[in-house]
Amino acid sequence: MLKKLSExxxxxxxxxxISEFAAHGPDKANINVIAKKSGVSVGVLYKYYDGKEGFFKACLKQALRALEAAIEEAIQGDDKILVRAEKLIRAIQRSAKENPNYNVLYHEITAGSSQRHAATLAAEIEGISSRAYVGFIAKAQEDGDIRKDINPRLFAFFFDNMLTMLQFSYSCEYYRERFKIYCGEEMLADDERVVQELLKFFESAFTTEQSQIPHKR
Structure with missing residues (x-):
C-alpha cells in the first residue's frame, strides 16, 4: 500500500x-524527470493525478490560484482605479521575484505550446483578469472617476496587455532583454520608478479624453 503524501x-x-513545464513546455516536459526531481516514482505521481495532462492542469491551477489571489487583493474595497492599478503592478513585481516560473509557464502557454487546449486554457487564465478588470473599469466610469468616452471591455484588454508584458519583462529571458534595451539595465532593479512611470501612463489613458488632445489641422 502506497503511503499517502503530505500536503x-x-x-x-x-x-x-511548474518549473519543468515552464522550461520545456507542456508537451516536451518529461514526467520521469519531474518524478525523479520530486523524489517519487511516476506510479506515485499518477496515483494523485490523471496522467501527464492531468498533472499539467494541476500545475496550471496552482499558478492560477496565485494569480487570482493577487488580483482579488488588488481590487478589494473601493479604491480609485489608479490605486488598484498600483497594487496590481506591485503584485506583478513581487510575483516575478517570488514565483518567476509561474509567469514563464504562462508565457510558454501563450507562445503556442498547448494549441490543442488554447480555448480552454484562455478561458481559465484570462477569465480571471478579464472579469475583474472590466468590472472595476466600468464601475470607475459609472462613478465619474475616469473618462466617459471609452469602451470598458476594450480598455480592460489594453490594460491587461500592459500588465502581461510587464510580467514577461521581469520573468522571461527575451522580454527581460527587451526591457533592458528600451529602459536600461538599471531599471530592472528600480521597481519604484517602474511603478510610478507606468501609473503616469495609465493616468493619462484613463483621464484624458480625445476632445482634450490638441490635433494639428
Whole structure:
C-alpha cells in the first residue's frame, strides 16, 4: 500500500512540475524527470493525478490560484482605479521575484505550446483578469472617476496587455532583454520608478479624453 503524501510534498511536486513545464513546455516536459526531481516514482505521481495532462492542469491551477489571489487583493474595497492599478503592478513585481516560473509557464502557454487546449486554457487564465478588470473599469466610469468616452471591455484588454508584458519583462529571458534595451539595465532593479512611470501612463489613458488632445489641422 502506497503511503499517502503530505500536503507539503504535493506542493513540492507541483512546484517541480511548474518549473519543468515552464522550461520545456507542456508537451516536451518529461514526467520521469519531474518524478525523479520530486523524489517519487511516476506510479506515485499518477496515483494523485490523471496522467501527464492531468498533472499539467494541476500545475496550471496552482499558478492560477496565485494569480487570482493577487488580483482579488488588488481590487478589494473601493479604491480609485489608479490605486488598484498600483497594487496590481506591485503584485506583478513581487510575483516575478517570488514565483518567476509561474509567469514563464504562462508565457510558454501563450507562445503556442498547448494549441490543442488554447480555448480552454484562455478561458481559465484570462477569465480571471478579464472579469475583474472590466468590472472595476466600468464601475470607475459609472462613478465619474475616469473618462466617459471609452469602451470598458476594450480598455480592460489594453490594460491587461500592459500588465502581461510587464510580467514577461521581469520573468522571461527575451522580454527581460527587451526591457533592458528600451529602459536600461538599471531599471530592472528600480521597481519604484517602474511603478510610478507606468501609473503616469495609465493616468493619462484613463483621464484624458480625445476632445482634450490638441490635433494639428
Amino acid at each position: 507539503a510534498k504535493l506542493q513540492e511536486i507541483l512546484e517541480t512540475g
